[in-house]
Amino acid sequence: MYYLSVEHGGRGGCIVNVASMAGLNPNPFSPVYGCTKAGIIHATRCYAVSEAAKKSNIRLNVMCPAFVDTPMFRQMAAGDASQTIGGDQTAVNAFIERIGVLSTEDVSAALIDILTDETRNGLILRCAKKTGNVYSTLTVQDV
Numbered sequence: 778m779y780y781l782s783v784e785h786g787g788r789g790g791c792i793v794n795v796a797s798m799a800g801l802n803p804n805p806f807s808p809v810y811g812c813t814k815a816g817i818i819h820a821t822r823c824y825a826v827s828e829a830a831k832k833s834n835i836r837l838n839v840m841c842p843a844f845v846d847t848p849m850f851r852q853m854a855a856g857d858a859s860q861t862i863g864g865d866q867t868a869v870n871a872f873i874e875r876i877g878v879l880s881t882e883d884v885s886a887a888l889i890d891i892l893t894d895e896t897r898n899g900l901i902l903r904c905a906k907k908t909g910n911v912y913s914t915l916t917v918q919d920v
């Protein structure tokens with residue numbers, strides 16, 4: 778953010794952090810992974826409201842795809858026990874089947890939308906097979 782910021786000689790820009798649907802909705806087979814992704818979402822939220830971001834002309838958003846057909850996903854779907862808990866691959870595969878699997882093209886198109894649409898700022902983007910791309914705000918209720 779420092780080097781992108783207008784204040785420090787940059788031109789501003791757009792940061793898109795990659796979290797996961799597992800950071801919002803529970804994936805019962807990968808709880809620790811889900812915690813790390815929830816952390817990425819919250820870190821993005823904290824940066825998005827920071828004075829540094831407001832002054833910098835940097836847009837901050839976070840993407841939360843459900844399952845995507847990549848090498849990591851295939852490894853998990855093929856039964857790599859280091860990626861899931863419980864040891865029940867039939868249940869893991871039933872869960873994947875229920876949620877559906879996005880293509881990398883689906884996710885790339887969503888990323889291009891965030892990058893090119895300059896009104897997209899301070900947003901969570903959920904990408905899932907059945908619901909498509911759904912934007913919501915990172916903003917939370919004040920206390």
Ligand SMILES: NC(=O)C1=CN([C@@H]2O[C@H](COP(=O)(O)OP(=O)(O)OC[C@H]3O[C@@H](n4cnc5c(N)ncnc54)[C@H](O)[C@@H]3O)[C@@H](O)[C@H]2O)C=CC1
Pocket residue numbers: 795796797798841842843844845846847848849850
């Ligand atoms: N595949 C899925 O179902 C989903 C993945 N994600 C997230 O999307 C991101 C990408 O995931 P996948 O493509 O599935 O993983 P992947 O394991 O298939 O690919 C990751 C790529 O990152 C590269 N990489 C790893 N460490 C690196 C480093 N320090 N510097 C540069 N490159 C590095 C690897 O060589 C590999 O090409 C991850 O953050 C993952 O948690 C989010 C939601 C769903």
Ligand SMILES: CC/C=C\C[C@H](O)C(=O)/C=C/C=C/C=C\C=C\[C@@H](O)C/C=C\CCC(=O)O
Pocket residue numbers: 797798799802803804805807810842843844845849850853860872876
């Ligand atoms: C580990 C490597 C592969 C993929 C990681 C990926 O990021 C990931 O884990 C994605 C998860 C997506 C989860 C999506 C949806 C979750 C839906 C929940 O609302 C389901 C609710 C309860 C589950 C219990 C049940 O009813 O089965």
